[in-house]
Amino acid sequence: MTVGTQRILALTEPVATVSDYVSLGGGEGLSAAERRGPDGVIATIAAAGLRGRGGAGFPTATKWAAVRAAACPTTYVVANAAEGEPGTFKDRFLIRRNPYQLLEGLAIAAFAVGASRAFVVIKRRFEREIEKLLVALAELRSANLLGSVPIQLVLGPDEYLFGEEKAAIEVIECGAPLPRIFPPYQIGPFARRDSRNPTVMNNVETLAHVPEILRRGIAWFRSSGTASSPGSTVFTISGDVRRPGVHELPLGLPLRVLVDVAAGGVAGGRRVKAVFPGASGGLLTGAQLDTPLDFDSMAAAGTSLGSAGLVVYDDSACIVAATLAFSRFLAIESCAQCPACKQGTRSITECLARIEAGDGTEKDLGTIVAKCETVTGGRRCALPTGEAALVRSALSRFDEEFRAHLGRPCPLPRDLPVPKMTDYDETTGRFAYDDRYRLKQPDWSFREGR
Numbered sequence: 275m276t277v278g279t280q281r282i283l284a285l286t287e288p289v290a291t292v293s294d295y296v297s298l299g300g301g302e303g304l305s306a307a308e309r310r311g312p313d314g315v316i317a318t319i320a321a322a323g324l325r326g327r328g329g330a331g332f333p334t335a336t337k338w339a340a341v342r343a344a345a346c347p348t349t350y351v352v353a354n355a356a357e358g359e360p361g362t363f364k365d366r367f368l369i370r371r372n373p374y375q376l377l378e379g380l381a382i383a384a385f386a387v388g389a390s391r392a393f394v395v396i397k398r399r400f401e402r403e404i405e406k407l408l409v410a411l412a413e414l415r416s417a418n419l420l421g422s423v424p425i426q427l428v429l430g431p432d433e434y435l436f437g438e439e440k441a442a443i444e445v446i447e448c449g450a451p452l453p454r455i456f457p458p459y460q461i462g463p464f465a466r467r468d469s470r471n472p473t474v475m476n477n478v479e480t481l482a483h484v485p486e487i488l489r490r491g492i493a494w495f496r497s498s499g500t501a502s503s504p505g506s507t508v509f510t511i512s513g514d515v516r517r518p519g520v521h522e523l524p525l526g527l528p529l530r531v532l533v534d535v536a537a538g539g540v541a542g543g544r545r546v547k548a549v550f551p552g553a554s555g556g557l558l559t560g561a562q563l564d565t566p567l568d569f570d571s572m573a574a575a576g577t578s579l580g581s582a583g584l585v586v587y588d589d590s591a592c593i594v595a596a597t598l599a600f601s602r603f604l605a606i607e608s609c610a611q612c613p614a615c616k617q618g619t620r621s622i623t624e625c626l627a628r629i630e631a632g633d634g635t636e637k638d639l640g641t642i643v644a645k646c647e648t649v650t651g652g653r654r655c656a657l658p659t660g661e662a663a664l665v666r667s668a669l670s671r672f673d674e675e676f677r678a679h680l681g682r683p684c685p686l687p688r689d690l691p692v693p694k695m696t697d698y699d700e701t702t703g704r705f706a707y708d709d710r711y712r713l714k715q716p717d718w719s720f721r722e723g724r
């Protein structure tokens with residue numbers, strides 16, 4: 275069996291110029307949208323069943339309809355290109371391959387909700403993608419293929435929370451990436467007394483699906499994927515696999531297909547021990563490789579699809595060390611505004627670090643279990659909920675391994691840094707990782723050192 279890159283996001287070849295994009299049907303999505311009108315566009319996206327690719331799988335049309343219906347004179351739309359989930363590189367891949375499609379999708383979203391401005395929030399450090407977007411933006415504008423709504427890039431910091439929608443709104447207002455309480459669909463940027471500026475925020479990939487749905491139709495979109503998770507998604511697979519990479523595949527294929535076929539399986543006769551879907555959901559074990567990769571099947575398996583970035587560990591990896599790497603990432607990136615994080619996220623990481631160092635006791639395990647009960651439900655964001663899901667799943671599925679590690683040095687010593695990706699070389703299929711991340715401190719400064 276082979277799995278090739280699908281055609282939905284035109285990812286087979288990079289789209290180099292606006293005329294290449296037009297020859298692939300670029301611009302037809304926006305024209306179709308203008309013919310159908312805002313309500314027709316929202317109805318089409320609803321019927322296609324498009325769900326957000328930024329982590330939660332929320333129905334896109336529901337979000338758009340809420341902002342369109344809001345009784346406010348000003349509304350905005352935002353493309354979320356902050357991409358900070360460990361093990362995920364799909365949005366940057368997509369922008370490198372075809373920045374036009376994202377921008378057309380954003381223009382369609384702006385048209386559908388009646389927005390007066392559109393933003394792309396992106397990390398300042400994503401220089402290559404910023405350059406691509408600026409060129410594509412200028413080309414699309416001069417080809418008159420973007421409608422009338424102005425689109426502005428907002429460059430932000432490297433912090434994970436920048437990708438969280440309520441924090442991204444703060445960054446648009448030139449603030450720090452600290453999540454506020456109200457979601458963007460209720461209070462958007464630059465809210466005033468006479469307008470709360472309700473705002474739609476969508477992930478890059480979500481928006482990139484939009485022009486093709488408008489252009490090719492509902493039945494075409496639904497011809498791949500499952501009834502409740504239609505279409506394809508762009509997976510990033512990394513870790514202990516022969517061929518790490520980025521693959522667009524229909525939703526609903528078994529995890530095994532991604533691991534064994536697309537990524538060539540694990541090397542050296544080893545077996546899959548665990549698969550982490552980024553830092554914000556429960557892990558899956560090697561016995562769960564038949565789990566279909568769609569929103570509902572992943573939820574039924576006790577985890578979430580997240581941003582479809584899957585990190586594979588083989589049986590040479592210590593599960594305590596791997597869990598600690600993700601947990602430390604979440605503790606460092608937490609802004610500690612809510613009691614859930616303040617009182618839980620960091621102490622879970624400290625207990626895990628003690629166990630990994632060989633100094634852990636039963637009491638540490640008990641503390642982790644107790645804290646996992648209280649770190650759910652952060653008021654401002656889902657970071658602590660992700661921490662609880664991740665750590666709880668590791669403990670319940672690898673209970674014996676955690677216990678065997680208590681009071682003993684790591685039985686499987688191996689360097690397992692959090693897979694924070696900085697680059698992807700398609701020709702060699704290699705990801706580059708942020709080596710400096712290990713120096714990052716909870717106050718978001720960097721310790722001296724190498």
Ligand SMILES: Cc1cc2nc3c(=O)[nH]c(=O)nc-3n(C[C@H](O)[C@H](O)[C@H](O)COP(=O)(O)O)c2cc1C
Pocket residue numbers: 325326327328329330331332334354355356357358359434435436437438439440475476477478480481655656657
């Ligand atoms: C801690 C945290 C980090 C997040 N980072 C990102 C991100 O980098 N990119 C993204 O699209 N969504 C991210 N999200 C999800 C966004 O808050 C938001 O739900 C998403 O952009 C909505 O887009 P969608 O409906 O198209 O999925 C993050 C959420 C949390 C809690």
